[in-house]
Amino acid sequence: MRESVSAELLERCRRGDESAWAELVRATQREVYTLCLRILRNPDDAAEASQDAYVRAWKGLKSFRGEASFTTWLYRVASNAAISKQRSRKRSREHEVSSDDEMLASLPSGESTEGRADVRAELETLERALRALPEHYRAAVVLRDVYGMSIDEIAGQLAISESAAKVRVHRGRKKLKEMVFPANGTKS
Amino acid sequence: MNCGDLRGRMASYESGAEPTRREVRHLSRCKECAQEMARYGLLAESLEELSSQVVMVPAALEAALIAIPSAARPRLRAAVVVTHLRRNRRSYASGVALALTAGAATWATRSRRLEAA
């Protein structure tokens, strides 16, 4: 995420300025919601996780010291909320609700690749493949390869060891590669 | 170095990491491995590119997110204090009536105890 929140806006939010908060939400919500959607796949769950993330962000604003960029911090809070949601969902649901069609309709809105149909099609294929990845690989690959989080951080978020996190990322990548480039595919 | 060993490690390359000299030598001679390596490279690039792809947020969610600060305000507690103050108007000093926070409520309770004592 590019830094879309200025220090000044952040300071206004810290002082409890609600219009500044609305501005902050508008500047970051799409990234946060998309991250949650990529991990959870289900729009309702992603909306709930986003809400949890922003509640934590609002409460945590005062303690946010700016050692990392705000958006990096917000991503961390968001992935944390999404992973918690994933855990509670696992406990409460026998079957994963399939909302692929809903999500397909919404992903991606494609800001950066507008007008490049070939690239968009490739990214859509990739998005689809990511969603087909088993849940435990998906979060690891999304956080590492899409959002550039460190293995150490992913391990912390998923409450697993670093070596387990590495294995998830590597296996996830391998599976993803097989899906995007089917066996002995000629695509290069 | 055989193809299987090298391919087993490809998924573990971090984006931008360089393969070892032995691996480079193998890649220069083995077209299949080179192709496989290129696929992983392309995959890494595309995944990174996904981070700039975002979806629209449902309007109801946006509204809920914006409303978080007002939802967090201790409205209920303040209302309770107001009612309490109205009922006990005469027994409180006028300064207490201005304060509506939970802290003030504690203070008011204490001052009432003091009055009773």
Ligand SMILES: [Zn+2]
């Ligand atoms: Zn080879």
